[in-house]
Amino acid sequence: MTSPLRILFMGTPQFAVPSLQALLDGPDEVVAAVCRTDSPQGRGQKCCQPPVKSLAACAGIPVLQPESIRTDAFFETVQAFQPDLAVVVAYGKILPGRLLRLPRLGTVNVHGSLLPKYRGAAPVQRALINGEEATGVTIMQMDEGIDTGDILLPAQLRIEDNDTAGSLADKLAKLGSEALIEAVELLKAGRLKAVKQDHAQASAAPMLGKEEGHIDWSRPASELHCLIRGLDPWPSAYGFLGGRRFRFFQPQTVPGEAATAPGTICRADCGGILIACGKDCLLIKEIQPEGKRRMDIQACICGMKLPLGERFT
Template structure:
């Protein structure tokens, strides 16, 4: 069974690599155009484009999905299935209709929960203990298509958005492989999503990372975990941004105003929250590299009683 793979991100690369290793090689890979990224804004190909070239898979990066030469090539492949995994663009209906059987998409949440661009971040930020992956038929309404397959995944207390993304990519690849086999055999079902249960996971913005010290310590830890590797949680110290990369928490009650530093030792910087204490372990000061929080406190002559803002 022939299929076309639409994807761009590192998550998508993991899924594609797993498919190829299982013998499921797409006739064509479609990704977004090369763009500036990283320090120095060097123009780079997407992770999917890099992998496709390594594996000898034809790869296209059309500036527009309505480009006539792109559509002509897509139709000429005569593919039964289109697979969409973290592609980064909404695919128009006239393109989706070129799939002879069905266009399917991977979404790393248990739909209809956490529709949107950032489900992995938000399940951690919201303190969820379970998530999963869904394979759906692509519909005109984003992430709202009929469900073909789902599989749950436990969220560990030590997971952050990086580790959870990796786990979900590998789980998604496994479920997608089973789904492609089912489609090839004509043995799959479509189950409509329950719109009344839909929740949303909007795109993460830099300002979402600001720590509100009036929240409980566990919520602050969830924010820190959920915003790795970008944009990273942050606070202010003496007017400068300090990114907070790793914390631990004590849930014990303390009579201190939220944001006040209550203690500093080699274990970290202890900060009062709305409930409990946040122990800052790793930081990235403005304009500097990641460092140990205790070293940061020594370098800035930090003392108990000072505040973060």
């Protein structure tokens, strides 16, 4: 019987929580959790602690929130925990080589794509935006590149037609936690085989920018359907009507050539807003007018007019 591993966990957002919980529920010992510093959030800019910090604190695990992970002081602090393995899940910073190599078994990462596709900060969103039919998670042996390390264990997941970046991230977080536990058990048994990535097949998943959400209605409805879902909940897709910004959610592609200019409101009732696109139409089920909360279309049209024939720009 193998001895329990001493594991250093590094992660920050909700995506990392299922993996940390799975490790806490398992036979190994999480000796410390490292996450980003508390940050202001929401309209009131209230300072909030990261989800990983909340879970670790509740479990009585020491929490480290360094301003920099590249200092000698932080390295020595981590070294004192004598970790056998480090696990990184959406920590949010590039780790220096000496930190990656500190644990005797190295450092593994739970990445939200099937590598080498979608290396980078937004793999979940980019897979949706690009209309992928499937994605997954990869347990990877980390090196000093950006998601370039050897593949240890992949796990695939089908993308559903109504998935958003939020719902898909939740599914992948759960899948990642399950794959992580399997990988750790295989690693302890000496049965985890590292496979080099085919760098020729790599694609990038750069961080999202708010400007990417500004909808070009001349594009096909099928592409906009993917874009809106990929940007939900953040930064969200939007257009303007009468100088006012509207954010769009829960799209549905409606086949049939639009007889009006792209962006034109063809219908607005309790079933949704039908908007002409470059090809086919898009039915929007939820909307968020500027200065208002996100709401279903029925609530929206009860409070404001969305005139037929007007165009979102």
